[in-house]
Amino acid sequence: MCGIVGLFLKDPKLEGELGAMLASMLCVMTDRGPDSAGFAVYGAGGKDSVKLSLRAARGYDFEGLAAGLSGPANGMPALVLHGTHAVVEIPQVREAAVRAFLAERHPEVAVVGTGSRMEIFKEVGLPSSVAQTFGLAQMRGTHGIGHTRMATESAVTTAGAHPFSTGADQCLVHNGSLSNHNALRRQLKREGIAIETENDSEVAAGYLTWRMREGASLGQALEAGLKDLDGFFTFVVGTESGFGVLRDPIACKPAVMAETDQYVAFGSEYRALVDLPGIAKAKVFEPEPATVYFWERAQ
Amino acid sequence: MNAIAPDVTFDLATTPLRELNEALHKATAESNARRWRVLNPNGRHAVAVGLAMPLTVEIEGNVGYYCAGMNAEASVIIHGNAGQGVAENMMSGFVHVRGDASQSAGATAHGGMLVVDGNASARCGISMKGVDIVVKGSIGHMSAFMGQSGSLVVLGDAGEALGDSLYEAKLFVRGTVKSLGADCIEKEMRDEHKALLAQKLKAAGLEGAVDVSEFKRYGSARQLYNFHVDNASAY
Known part of the structure; x- marks a missing residue:
């Protein structure tokens, strides 16, 4: 079922x-x-931005993560917290850099989905x-x-x-x-x-x-x-x-x-x-x- | 909506479904309440199942699965759509769906009549064992699969694999049949079949509404393994 x-x-x-x-x-x-x-x-959603729906363990410091993302995202990303998930919004042109950064530095964070408007x-x-x-x-x-x-x-x-x-x-x-x-x-x-x-x-x-x-x-x-x-x-x-x-x-x-x-x-x-x-x-x-x-x- | 005032009204928005079904089961041949009205079914499953007395139950809205399942003697009228397995395993009585019916309408039913004003989806009358089913719209695929007896009358079209592995159920379709299932064939429509069809249409309240000569008859070719006497010794 x-x-x-x-x-x-x-x-x-x-x-x-x-x-x-x-x-x-x-x-x-x-x-x-x-x-x-x-x-x-x-x-x-903005035309030139992309939202990343992220997931991590309960109590994870997403604010600290967002601060760290300001480098690859070329500025502090907008962050909305939802318990074990968070949505960060970054410039679309920075998506590849941010994803590479996450994959390399933050394997504890899963990218659940991305898109200009979709949150998951x-x-x-x-x-x-x-x-x-x-x-x-x-x-x-x-x-x-x-x-x-x-x-x-x-x-x-x-x-x-x-x-x-x-x-x-x-x-x-x-x-x-x-x-x-x-x-x-x-x-x-x-x-x-x-x-x-x-x-x-x-x-x-x-x-x-x-x-x-x-x-x-x-x-x-x-x-x-x-x-x-x-x-x-x-x-x-x-x-x-x-x-x-x-x-x-x-x-x-x-x-x-x-x-x-x-x-x-x-x-x-x-x-x-x-x-x-x-x-x-x-x-x-x-x-x-x-x-x-x-x-x-x-x- | 109803010309005759009902004797009992159950509003399922405020009364648990179990109370309705218990009350219906407690009805006896001597009960005064013969007409029941059910409000706000809201897609609940198993509404008015297992009735065993000649009551009339009118349900105002869409129901979920197995509505009027195992029905005996009662008349159940659904003023809406019915989910899977409406009137499944009905023994006798009358079930009328004013809207569409989902899959497996009248499955395994032994007797009584099921009328669907709209369409019935896949597996209508699957393993039917004596029920008469009349669908004013069309039916979905694999309908009357392994139908053993009874009749299935369809004023519209039938989907793929109609009457697959059929035994003795009688199928009448007015519209097109997308494909016939294994061992199901079109058969000659003789006067006795026209008379039978007319009788079923009349029982469904459709006397004179459609011309029986517009229907084709389908039945079992009786060629599958279980029909061969040579295989009887296997049992």
Whole structure:
């Protein structure tokens, strides 16, 4: 099992509520995945800056780290603390220097994800405590995805928690299990895609990143995934401007969607959607198997 | 919404689901409360399961998994969508989904009738054992897989692998069938089949609404291993 949720706002008036709506959806999915939880939120971001979502041990001195980053980042980076995670915002042109610095000097710090707008948080524990620790309910943004995990293919660790991010502003949550992830992981590593865990879902994320790097749109990358990914999956993926859903041809894993003039919402079960505004009048439907769904924000 | 006032109303926003199901299970043939109305189901699983009396339960909203599962004699009307396994293992009675049904609607059901006004997704009527299912929309892949008896009537289209490994369940589809499963074939629609189909449509409240001659009939070719007498000695 596992629970996944996603929310893509069409109405900017709801952006202040995105985190609160996503938190409520995530917590309802606790009994599908009580081992760990995580979420990604696409919030504000500068065109010339990039946000690094960092993770370290409890009590880690992120302020000291940020001070140390002022060298490679060419100035003191903006820092927002979220418990075991912190988001630092640096000039985009300094990203490579900062990442090299982190890799060399701070192996104790993991880069969970990067992007101009995406922030990503994940931790072991019940979804409610994970959401609370990171202050999800207070976050604003245009879209977000979340996951509650019941571990099957790899251990209950923070590194094994979703969402997985393998490219800038790209993330994926997965309910299911892939059977060809080992071969695909080797292939993707040869293509230069950074895959850090033994988790099957990270391979799916890496696969989409690879496809998009090679020029595919999110929709085309998902379409190609139908051919190349073997196993059970319902994916919800996020990009800087888009939000997509894909189920395997057998449709082993559940999925329900709701669409109104204000939003598109995804839940493993309808229960996750019941507190959304106007849900009683929403178009509620089950996404078809082997069919790519995606929505893009107007630029 | 209902012309006749219900005898009992349960609001699941304020009353635990278990209390509703317990109250429904306690109903006897002599109970005065025959009509029940359930508000705010909010996608909860196992709403109105295991009913064993001729009650009428109207549910106002979308339900989760297994709604009206194991139903016997009761009529359960869902004014909304139903999650996986609606009316699974139903024995008798009537279940009506006014919206769409998710996967495995009417799975393993032995009797009664399930009507879905919208679409039913994959595995509708999987391993059906005597239930009559009428879907006004379309059905998903692997429907009626290993269907043993009963009927599945679809006014729309059917997805891939319809009737795979079918036994004696009778399938009628008005629209297109994406593909037939192993050992499932189209069969001649004779008068007796038209009469049977008309009878099922009438029971679903669709008398005269559709022309039975627009349907095609599908059934088992009886060619799989289990149908060969040569293999009987293996048991």
